[in-house]
Amino acid sequence: MAIEAPVLTTQDLTIRFGGHVAVDQVSCAFERGTLTAIVGPNGAGKTTYFNLISGQLRAYSGTVTLNGEDITRLGVPERCDRGIGRAFQLTNLFPTLSVRENVRLVVQAKARRGFDLFSRADSHVELIERAEHVLAEVQLLDQADQPVSALPHGDQRKLEVAMMIALAPQVLMFDEPTAGMSVDEVPVILDLIRELKNDRDRTILLVEHKMDVIRSLADRIIVLHNGQLVADGDPAEVMKSPIVQEAYLGNAPEDAEEARAKTATEEVARG
Numbered sequence: 001m002a003i004e005a006p007v008l009t010t011q012d013l014t015i016r017f018g019g020h021v022a023v024d025q026v027s028c029a030f031e032r033g034t035l036t037a038i039v040g041p042n043g044a045g046k047t048t049y050f051n052l053i054s055g056q057l058r059a060y061s062g063t064v065t066l067n068g069e070d071i072t073r074l075g076v077p078e079r080c081d082r083g084i085g086r087a088f089q090l091t092n093l094f095p096t097l098s099v100r101e102n103v104r105l106v107v108q109a110k111a112r113r114g115f116d117l118f119s120r121a122d123s124h125v126e127l128i129e130r131a132e133h134v135l136a137e138v139q140l141l142d143q144a145d146q147p148v149s150a151l152p153h154g155d156q157r158k159l160e161v162a163m164m165i166a167l168a169p170q171v172l173m174f175d176e177p178t179a180g181m182s183v184d185e186v187p188v189i190l191d192l193i194r195e196l197k198n199d200r201d202r203t204i205l206l207v208e209h210k211m212d213v214i215r216s217l218a219d220r221i222i223v224l225h226n227g228q229l230v231a232d233g234d235p236a237e238v239m240k241s242p243i244v245q246e247a248y249l250g251n252a253p254e255d256a257e258e259a260r261a262k263t264a265t266e267e268v269a270r271g
C-alpha cells in the first residue's frame with residue numbers, strides 16, 4: 001500500500017522575538033485524518049507555532065508546506081484559501097446578525113474567493129444549503145435565528161467552529177477550544193471535535209491544557225518546551241514523559257533540561 005504524503009509539514013520552523021527564540025527549528029509532519037495535540041508548559045511556543053502555521057506570524061527561518069506546496073511566505077487569506085482553518089474569535093463576527101447570517105457570510109466570502117464548489121447557475125441555493133449543512137454539523141440549527149450576541153457561551157464556541165468549517169479547511173486548528181468553558185459545556189465541544197475527526201479528510205491540530213481532553217481525542221501528542229519539539233508519539237507514551245508530567249500533572253521529577261536530554265536519548269535509542 002502506498003504511503004500517503006503528509007498534508008502539513010513544518011521543517012526547521014523558527015521565529016525569534018528579539019533575542020528570544022520562541023519556536024526553534026521545529027520539524028514535524030501531520031498526516032491526513034489524524035488529530036495531534038500540541039502540549040507543553042506555559043510559554044513553550046505552542047500558540048506561536050500555531051501562528052506560524054496559520055500565517056499570523058512569518059517565520060524567521062524554516063518552511064511550512066501544505067500538500068507539497070511551500071506556503072511559508074503566504075499571508076493568512078492565501079493559506080486559508082489553500083485549506084488552513086483556524087477557529088475564529090467571535091470578536092471578528094457581527095454580533096447583531098443571526099448565527100445563520102454570520103455563517104452565510106463566511107460561505108459567501110469563500111465562494112467569492114474563487115472556490116469552485118459552487119456553480120454559477122444555482123450558486124445562491126448551494127450557498128444557502130452549504131451554510132445549513134455547516135450549522136447542522138455543529139448542531140446550531142435550532143439557534144440559527146438568534147443574534148450572535150444572545151448565544152450562551154458554549155454555543156458561541158460552536159459558532160467559532162462553524163465559521164471555520166464554512167471555509168472547508170483540510171487542516172483544522174483549535175487553540176484551547178475548552179478554555180473558559182463550564183464543566184457542562186466541555187463535553188459538547190469535545191463531541192463536536194470528535195465528530196469532525198470522523199471525516200478522514202480532515203487533519204486536526206489541537207493546543208489544549210486539559211489532559212483528559214487530550215486523552216480522549218488525540219491520536220498523537222507532540223511536546224514543545226522552550227520552543228523546541230522535545231517529544232512526539234503515542235499519547236500514552238508521551239504522557240509518561242517527565243516534561244509532560246511536570247507541566248500538566250504537577251510533578252517535578254527532574255529538571256526540564258535533564259528531562260529533555262533524557263527524552264532525546266530515548267528517541268535515539270528507539271531509532
Ligand SMILES: Nc1ncnc2c1ncn2[C@@H]1O[C@H](COP(=O)(O)OP(=O)(O)OP(=O)(O)O)[C@@H](O)[C@H]1O
Pocket residue numbers: 017022040041042043044045046047048049
Ligand atoms: N509577539 C510577541 N512578542 C514577543 N514575545 C512573544 C510574542 N508572542 C509570544 N512571545 C513569547 O514567546 C514565547 C512563547 O509564547 P507562546 O504564547 O507561543 O507560548 P504558549 O506555549 O502558547 O503558552 P501558553 O500555554 O501560556 O499559552 C513566550 O516566551 C512569549 O512571551
